Amino acid sequence: MVASGARKEQIVATASELFRQRGYHATTVRDIARELDLQGGSLYAHIDSKDAVLREIVARAAEAFFAAVEQLAGEPWPAATRLRAMIHAHIGVVTSRLNDATVFLQDWRYLEEPGRAEILRLRDAYEALFRQVLAEGIAAGEFTVRDPRLASIMLLSGLNALPGWFRPDGALSADHIAAEYAEMLLHGLSVRPLADEEDDR
Amino acid sequence: MVASGARKEQIVATASELFRQRGYHATTVRDIARELDLQGGSLYAHIDSKDAVLREIVARAAEAFFAAVEQLAGEPWPAATRLRAMIHAHIGVVTSRLNDATVFLQDWRYLEEPGRAEILRLRDAYEALFRQVLAEGIAAGEFTVRDPRLASIMLLSGLNALPGWFRPDGALSADHIAAEYAEMLLHGLSVRPLADEEDDR
DNA sequence: CCTACCGATCGGTAGG
DNA sequence: CCTACCGATCGGTAGG
Known part of the structure; x- marks a missing residue:
């Protein structure tokens, strides 16, 4: 100590x-x-110890993510509105605490036990915030997604890859990226099914 | 040698x-x-050397990705059809060559130069296959996406996170995941602005 | 493919 | 916070 x-x-x-x-x-x-x-x-x-330093970095990042996103998940808004806000908040944390967030996402698995198991639980609880909003949106008829778990994983996968390419002094601001990501995730890449030719696989 | x-x-x-x-x-x-x-x-x-082993693993994975996806990108199909096929093919490589693909995605940056720089070039060339199809789909009016680069990054981010949670003996098959991912990516999570909720896929 | 070894470096500690 | 050191282990090699 x-x-x-x-x-x-x-x-x-x-x-x-x-x-x-x-x-x-x-x-x-x-x-x-x-x-x-x-x-x-x-x-x-x-x-x-070196491990204790990693633990502290990872814990800080986890706290930052929860602090930014947890409350939004429970707001009395349409699920799509909440999800959009959560996407912005999550990207805000990644980009504004880039070091801690990157280490969290990239090196958490090198934590010694029991720290590692604890972080695994936190990660799942965090993903559950997204999963829950997606499930509620499905129940409300806002989302067409079939599997909220798969959807939350895909969504967070996209956001969590940001450290691999985001440049703080680059042309794309965090807000711009968040807006584009939210748009692509919510409405998809392609034109609406009724509007054109494309059929499915 | x-x-x-x-x-x-x-x-x-x-x-x-x-x-x-x-x-x-x-x-x-x-x-x-x-x-x-x-x-x-x-x-x-x-x-x-240990580095040479890493180089070989990464090279094999890169070859597998190109072999599976490159030709599809140039087929004379609608962009959405090609993109769907590429998503299936990419996920097929990740799941069927899980070790090599995971190491490629997770440890490529530890390669010594010039191997590392070479892999960076390959990664960009690979991403360009997706970027190109997206750009063509935009030009053809198939896609509503504004930024093909951002779209290709988000798409590949989702696919490349698979090693973090995919379980070969789990309930979700590679084909199932690929179909769901393609659906979510192409049509989005939420209800279409123009259509009502039930759209077949 | 083993035995035996190399110099370098690792995370960490004692004792001031 | 430094000096000096610890045992352990690292990737890699010589010589059979």
Whole structure:
């Protein structure tokens, strides 16, 4: 057990950036120390272990996702409206906390137990927020989707791949991406079935 | 440089499975050797380096994706029909070559240069197949999408997350998933603005 | 394909 | 927070 403080914040933030760039196992504690002009061993005055740092990063990201999305899922709005808001919120977290969110999505499975199992539960609870809204939308006749689980997985898969290509200084803003994604997901890529030729498989 | 042979095949296949399960950096060459009842150093009679094994796995996966999808992109069919076929083919590769495909998608960035840069080029060329079909579909009035690049990224993001949850012995077959994904992607999650809720697929 | 080994590096600790 | 160090393990090689 080790004190928390400003120095520890720096260590976790630096680790988050390096883990995002290189991956957890390709980053050494001495890489982190070097960024802060410290000796490798000196980190351990502030942290318990490399795994504990990963745990903290992942926990922070999970909290950010829940804080942004959980309430929206329960608003008294049409399911499509809620889903749109949740998509914007989720993308907002990924893009505004890019380091933590990327590490969460990319390296959570390297957590030691029981931290790993705990994160698995959180992930499922988070996905359930989307699944639930989709199910409600189906019940209300707003969505045509057959399988809300498959739909929530596909939707989140699309959003969670953002770290692989989003560039904070790129041409596409988070809001633009969110609006386009929501549009494509809700209305599909193709023209409406009644409007044209295309038949199915 | 080292001979190829049946033993080498076993080594690459075993590495592919372990890399998929644990990740490249969390797998040691001795883990691979142990699975084959060999000593760690003995692997090097058959392989050049751990990186070379990763390169081979990734190259095989890339070839499988191109072999399955490239021709479909150029067929003289409506864009929506081609896209549907490409989705099925891509998911077919992911699910039937799960080890290689997963390692490709998850660990390609750990390749040493110039292998890594080469794979980046291949990935873009592959994505371009989808981008191109989407662009043609837009030009033909089949698709309403505004940005074919964004659409191709979202689409492939959904398909490429499959290794994270697909279970070969699970209830959902590859064909079922492909059909549902294609449906959701092409027609969207929500009710059509023009049609009423029941549209056949 | 094994035995035996290499230098390098890993995460982490003792003791100041 | 540093110096100095720990045992363990890493990918890889020499020489049979």
